[in-house]
Amino acid sequence: MTNIPETGRTPRVQIRLGIIQVIVFSLLLTLGGRLWYLQIRNGDEYTAEAKGNHVQRVVQPAVRGPILDARGVPLADNETRLVVSASRTELMRIKDRGKAVLTRLAGVLDMTPKEVMDKIRLCDSETPKPCWNGSPYQPIPVTTEATTQQALQIRERPEDFPGITAEPTAVRRYAAPGGARTAQVLGYLSPVTDDEIQKAKATDSPHLRSDQVGRSGIERTYDRELRGKAGVTSYEVDNLGRVMGEAESDPGVPGSTLVTSIDARVQAVAEYELAQAMKTVRQETDKITGRKYEADAGAVVVMESRTGRVVAMASQPDYDPNAWVGGISAKDYAKLTSKNSNYPLLNRAIQGQAPAGSVFKVVSASAAVRAGHDFNDKYDCSASYSMGNRSFANFESKGHGPITLGDALKFSCNTVFYRLGHQEWQRDGGLKPKKNAHDWFYRTAREFGFGGETGIDVPNEVKGRIPDRQWKKAFWEANKDAWCKQGKKGGTYVEQIAYESCLEGNQLKAFDSINFAIGQGDVLITPIQLATAYSAISNGGTLYTPTIGKAVISPDGKTVHEIRPTPHGRLPVDAATIKNLDKGLRSVVEPGGTAAWRFGGWPQDRIPMHAKTGTAQVYGKQTTSWLATYTRDFTIIMTISQGGTGSGASGPAVRNIYDAIYGLDDAGNQDLKRALLPQPQKALPKILPDGTIEAPEIKPYDPDAQKVDPGEKGDGLPALAGPPAHLRD
CATH class of the missing domain: 3.90.1310.10 (Penicillin-binding protein 2a (Domain 2))
Incomplete structure (x- = not known):
């Protein structure tokens, strides 16, 4: 029997064992690597996932x-x-x-x-x-x-x-x-x-x-x-x-x-009357362009004169905010953001900007007094004012002779303010301004609150524009390249303006100050700025930060945080000037004033009314209507873009808002039962024991409820179909 040596098998066995060892070590290495990857490198991630698998969060909005x-x-x-x-x-x-x-x-x-x-x-x-x-x-x-x-x-x-x-x-x-x-x-x-x-x-x-x-x-x-x-x-x-x-x-x-501070009843009136005024004026023909007035946008602000609280604020065009609930449709979104709908998301009371026109003359009158001119001196209200070879006409080219600044407000005389604006520009050095130039007209405008935010508690307020020397320089630097490219000497009106602006657009010229004095040129204001300024005249000079929020009440009704009125400054004039402004603005609604034809029968002895009309010119568009008014309690401002004159377009609507607030009929008779808000609302709503708040019923606004038979008018004057030509402002 032959013996097979052991050594003959040894190499094969060793090879097999080696292979098995390699496989085992490879598997162990792979397993170890995988464990390191899961537990160390991505350990936090998988730990979080594991916890998520065992804890579920339910959110109740x-x-x-x-x-x-x-x-x-x-x-x-x-x-x-x-x-x-x-x-x-x-x-x-x-x-x-x-x-x-x-x-x-x-x-x-x-x-x-x-x-x-x-x-x-x-x-x-x-x-x-x-x-x-x-x-x-x-x-x-x-x-x-x-x-x-x-x-x-x-x-x-x-x-x-x-x-x-x-x-x-x-x-x-x-x-x-x-x-x-x-x-x-x-x-x-x-x-x-x-x-x-x-x-x-x-x-x-x-x-x-x-x-x-x-x-x-x-x-x-x-x-x-x-x-x-x-x-x-x-x-x-x-x-x-x-x-x-x-x-x-x-x-x-x-x-x-x-x-x-919004009163829903007054808000409903303001919205209706603004929309109705725009609808009415669209039926009228603009004598300048020969077209119907477009009246494409407008705004109205009703403010408490002594607190700055906003009682109503309406903007046209408007929209239904319920369109956003649950996600807005493509059709509705297109309506709210398209040019054809004229952007109803804009709040034109705080975002609508336009030249001021004659409502700005309270600023110019104040600036003239600060510059040393006596309010009650006589100033020539000529039919036109000439500067070199340029002539600046009075509205309707009618003069009134020597008048006070109060009468200049009453008749809305442009030439009085043209002359004062030009004189102050010359005093400051003209094209070569003095180092200590006062710039009274521009300074006064800013100190009235124009050219800056009022601070109202709604977002996206715009500042408007006061085109003083600093603004002119900054604007020229930003636009000179475009002007130089577009400008052409002797070209079209736009090309000629661009040509002149390219060469000397950084200079504050005489005609800039002349136009500024009547709220024209490059000046832009907003309705909320105007409401704040006129409220200050009404209350004796205090500029309040406008507010809409009045109080925050906890869900259980136990904690009430009141948002109190906050003054942020004073008008830059003394008490005597404020009284003179007040007297001049009162005369605007009295016989001979530019708003008198819209306030016939008003109970001036019981509820003194003050107003200033304005018709602002905008290049390439129809005129913008402005009407600024106040009583002892409320200030109401209305503007209608491309709506014509101040008293013509805005006058009836503003009168109707006041009639609803005070419960007046056309003859000036007051019925307190119909009065929506004969005095500002001071108290907060009643909080019930369970924390809920008692809400009174409110009826839709009925414009016919304030009307009376024409034969019952008590002013003894015939109804006016329109103002005399020289009072259209």
């Missing part, structure tokens, strides 16, 4: 606080609606990315599949409305107006509608009490964005993904107070999603109540 008028009438509140929402996160996990589910949902909601899909697509710079500009991880409302039957179809067939919910939800409602939309004042809401969530993390008022935030108006200014705090409940669940118990609960807090 806070009920947004209501916005009330000064008497407690809701301007914005909440109502319960059936809201159908879609979860993009869940839909994206489905093989077809939820297309079939959304198509079925469209059939239930009587919508097209495209309408539904557009609702839940994410907004970016290239995506048109509608789209979702909130967080992609929160439920996206498809409709806020589902019927009970539609909600039941969705909830009874969850297998057909994964990622779709139908729940009763508190939804914002803009109530429009008495027809008062108050659109631009209130603003609107839209979902919070991821960027806003990140920015708010470090603050004491962080956002949740379910939040709706204010985008404009007082919804934006007082968003923090109105928003409240959402409730968050965390549940422990097993891997199958079964609830094992409650981990923690952070109860929500409803938003606070905002009481405003």
